[in-house]
Amino acid sequence: MHNLTKIKLFRIILYTTYPLALLFLYPFALIKRKNHSKLFFFFDRYSIGGAQKIFLDVLKSVEDIKKPVYFTRLSVDGQLKDQFYSLPNTECKDIHLWCDYLLFNRHTGAHVFSSNSTFFFDMLPFLRKSIKTTELLHNFSYGKKGFEFFGLANCRYLHNRIVYDNLTLENIRTQYKEYNIPESIFNRVHFIEPGVFIPAPTIKPNTPPLKVLYAGRGGRQKRVWLINRIVEHFISLEASVAFEFAGTMEDELSEMVKQHSLLHGRIDSQEKMYDIYKGAHIILLTSAFEGFPMVIKEGMACGCVPLVTALEGNKTHLTNRENGLLIEAITDEEKVVDQAIKLIQELIQHPELVSKLSENSYHYACKHFQKEHFIKECRKLLTQ
Numbered sequence: 412m413h414n415l416t417k418i419k420l421f422r423i424i425l426y427t428t429y430p431l432a433l434l435f436l437y438p439f440a441l442i443k444r445k446n447h448s449k450l451f452f453f454f455d456r457y458s459i460g461g462a463q464k465i466f467l468d469v470l471k472s473v474e475d476i477k478k479p480v481y482f483t484r485l486s487v488d489g490q491l492k493d494q495f496y497s498l499p500n501t502e503c504k505d506i507h508l509w510c511d512y513l514l515f516n517r518h519t520g521a522h523v524f525s526s527n528s529t530f531f532f533d534m535l536p537f538l539r540k541s542i543k544t545t546e547l548l549h550n551f552s553y554g555k556k557g558f559e560f561f562g563l564a565n566c567r568y569l570h571n572r573i574v575y576d577n578l579t580l581e582n583i584r585t586q587y588k589e590y591n592i593p594e595s596i597f598n599r600v601h602f603i604e605p606g607v608f609i610p611a612p613t614i615k616p617n618t619p620p621l622k623v624l625y626a627g628r629g630g631r632q633k634r635v636w637l638i639n640r641i642v643e644h645f646i647s648l649e650a651s652v653a654f655e656f657a658g659t660m661e662d663e664l665s666e667m668v669k670q671h672s673l674l675h676g677r678i679d680s681q682e683k684m685y686d687i688y689k690g691a692h693i694i695l696l697t698s699a700f701e702g703f704p705m706v707i708k709e710g711m712a713c714g715c716v717p718l719v720t721a722l723e724g725n726k727t728h729l730t731n732r733e734n735g736l737l738i739e740a741i742t743d744e745e746k747v748v749d750q751a752i753k754l755i756q757e758l759i760q761h762p763e764l765v766s767k768l769s770e771n772s773y774h775y776a777c778k779h780f781q782k783e784h785f786i787k788e789c790r791k792l793l794t795q
Contacts, residue, residue, distance in 0.1 A: 448476070448477045448478045448479060449520055449521045449522060450473060450476055450478040450521070450522050450524070450793060451478065451479055451481070451521060451522070451523045451524070452466075452469075452470065452478060452479070452480040452481065452523075452524045452525065453480075453481050453483055453523065453524070453525035453526075453528040453530065453531040454466050454480065454481070454482055454483070454525065454526055454527065454528060455482070455483060455484040455526065455527035455528050456482055456484045456485065456486035456487070456507075456527075457482055457486050457489065457491050457492045457495050457503075457505075458486040458487045458488050458489075458490070458491065459488060459490040459491050459677065459678075459679065460628070461627075461704055461705035461706060462526065462527065462549050463491050464491075464607075464705055465526075465547070465549075465575070465605050465705070466495075466526060466547075467491070467494060467495065467498075468605060468606070468782060468785055468786055468789070469524070469547070469789050469793075470495075470498055470501060471498070471786055472785075472786040472787070472789035472790040472793065473789075473790055473793050473794065474498060474499045474500060474501075475499070475500060476500060476794070477500045477501075477502075478500065478501055478502070479501075479502045479503075479504065480495065480501055480502065480503045480504070481503075481504050481505075481506050482503070482504070482505045482506065482507060483506060483507055483528045483529070483530040483531070484507050484527075484528070485507045486505070486507075488677065490677065490679040520541060520542075520543075521541075521542045521543070522542070522543040522544075522545065522793055523538070523542060523543070523544050523545070524545045524546075524547070524793065525544075525545070525546055525547070526546065526547035526548070526549070527549070527558065529561060531546070532561045532562075532564070532565050535565050535568040535569070536565075536568060538568075543570045543571070544568060544569050544570050544571070545569070545570060545571040545572070545573065545792065545793070546562055546569055546571070546572050546573070547572075547573045547574075547575075548562055548572055548573070548574050548579060548583075549575075549579075549702065550576065550578075550579050550700075550701050550702040550724070551578075551579060551582045551700070552632075552700070559582070559583070559586065562583075563586060563587075563590060563592070566587070566592060566596050566599075567596060569599060570599060571599055571600075571601060571792060572599060572600045572601070573600075573601050573602075573603055573789075573792070574600060574601070574602055574603075574702075575602070575603055575604055575605045575702070575703075575785075576702035576703045576724045576727055577602065577723075577724075577727050578702055578703075578722070578723040578724040578727065579702050579724075580600065580602050581723075583597070583600055584597060584600075601788075601792065603785055603788045603789065603792075604779070604780075604784065604785060605705065605708075605782075605785045606708075606780045606781045606782035606783065606784060606785045606786075607705065607708045607709045607712050607776070607780050607782065608681065608685070608709075608712065608782065609712045609776060609777055609780065609781060610685060610689075610712065610713065612714065612773055613689045613713050613714040613773070615689075615692055615714055615765075615766070615769055617762040617763070617765070617766060618762075619651040619759075619762075620651045620652050620653040621651065621652045621653070621692050621693065621755070621758055621759050621762075621765065622652075622653050622654075622655065622690060622691045622692045622693070623652060623653070623654050623655070623691065623692065623693040623695050623718075623755065624654075624655045624656075624657065624687065624688070624691035624693065624694055624695065624710070624715065625638050625654075625655070625656050625657070625658070625660070625694075625695050625696070626656075626657040626658055626678075626684070626687070626688075626694065626706045626710070627657075627658045627660070627696075627704070627706050628658055628659045628660060629658075629659060629660035629662065629663040631699070632698055632699055632700060632701060633660070633696070633697075633698055634697045634698060634699055634744070634747075635660045635663040635664070635697075636663060637697040637744055637747055637748055637751075638695060638697055639663070639664055639665055639668050640748050641695070641697075641748055641751050641752055641755070642654045642668045642671075642672060643665065643667055643668060644748075644752055645752075645755070646667060646668070646671045650756075650759060651759055652755060652759055653672075653673065654668070654671070654672040654673070655672060655673040655674075655675065655687065655690075655691060656672055656673070656674050656675065657675040657676070657678050657684065657687050658675075658676075658677065658678070659677055661674060661676070675687060684709070685709070685713055688709060688710050688712075688713035688714075688715055689713045689714070691710070691713075691715050692715065692716060692758070692765050692769065693715060693716050693717075693718050693755070693758065693765075694706065694707060694710035694711075694715045694716070694717050694718065694719070695718050695719070695751070696717070696718075696719040696720065697719075697720055697738065697747055697748075697751065698719070698720055698722065699720075699741070699742075700722065701722060701724060702724035703724040703725060703727055703728055707719065707725070707728075707729075708776060708780045710772075711734070711735075711772040711773065711775060711776040711780070712773065712776040712777075712780060713773075714769040714770070714772060714773045715769070715772065716734075716735060716736065716758075716765060716768040716769050716772055717729055717734075717735035717736070717772065718735070718736045718738070718751065718754055718755070718758075719735065719736075719737065719738065720737070720738045720740075720741050720747065721737040721738060721739050721741060722741065725737065728775070728779065732768070733768075733771055734768065734771040734772045734775045735768065735772065736754050736758075736768070738750045738751055738754070
């Protein structure tokens, strides 16, 4: 079933049950102590991931303002929980078991910020018009069940939508035109580039082996099975290249790859993850679709050379053979594997190219991926 259809059906159910909620639940809301904050945040979960790192930066932009943060879906791990729960002036609550915290509807001039939370979209029609609403959209999933359809179905209720890659911005423009959404509503979409921590320059040795890192999760989007084939090729050749994996994709790796690779598992701290980046020469991604992943930004900040599919989001920042290497094939998986193998072979044979691209990657990250701009723009939007 298309997400738009499901949203419409569920919206009908909400409207029919709303009078009962007013009758039986709202009186309890009135006697509950009022939260005096005017900022409210709804995120899906605090499990480790690139999206959650952006959530933390959004909250840091208003760390001097008291605010509640609600997590509306079950978190599969708690590795970032302490970072959220220890933020200054922040009260975090995990409400995935019961999502009935509509108490901020009693506030005038409140601002509700959300990302990846379907509960946020469910409650939008019931909020006062004076309450500002903002959604952070990470990327399009290119299917009828994509999260972008929640934003489409509710775009008239949203005062702001934030995106952080140009491809997603253009996808929203195309989607709005397809569904006859007025240009005035598209003007509510804002592009803000997230940043990452930039350490001091890392000097990487030119001596073998070439160290290639995959960092992140598994799943259809990431196509780890292609990386598995690439690694097996070099293992069979006994080539001077070492592969490392950090994240939650181990179940998608063959036993051969597991036995001949360094598996870091799930990483629970930025310091440890950056140590892994600093030890690697290459960040390898064969994704079928996405914007511009935070893992590439973090890797470039540590001098890693991105070797990735030539997705439009990646080409926003990467120029082939200047600050990265692009796998031009995207949909043809055989060509993706073949091209990645040839590029890695070239890097093994030409370590001076690795040094050049590593230096360029780091300098590009210093110029374009500083956190301060993102935090400043978020604060401006949330406190205006």
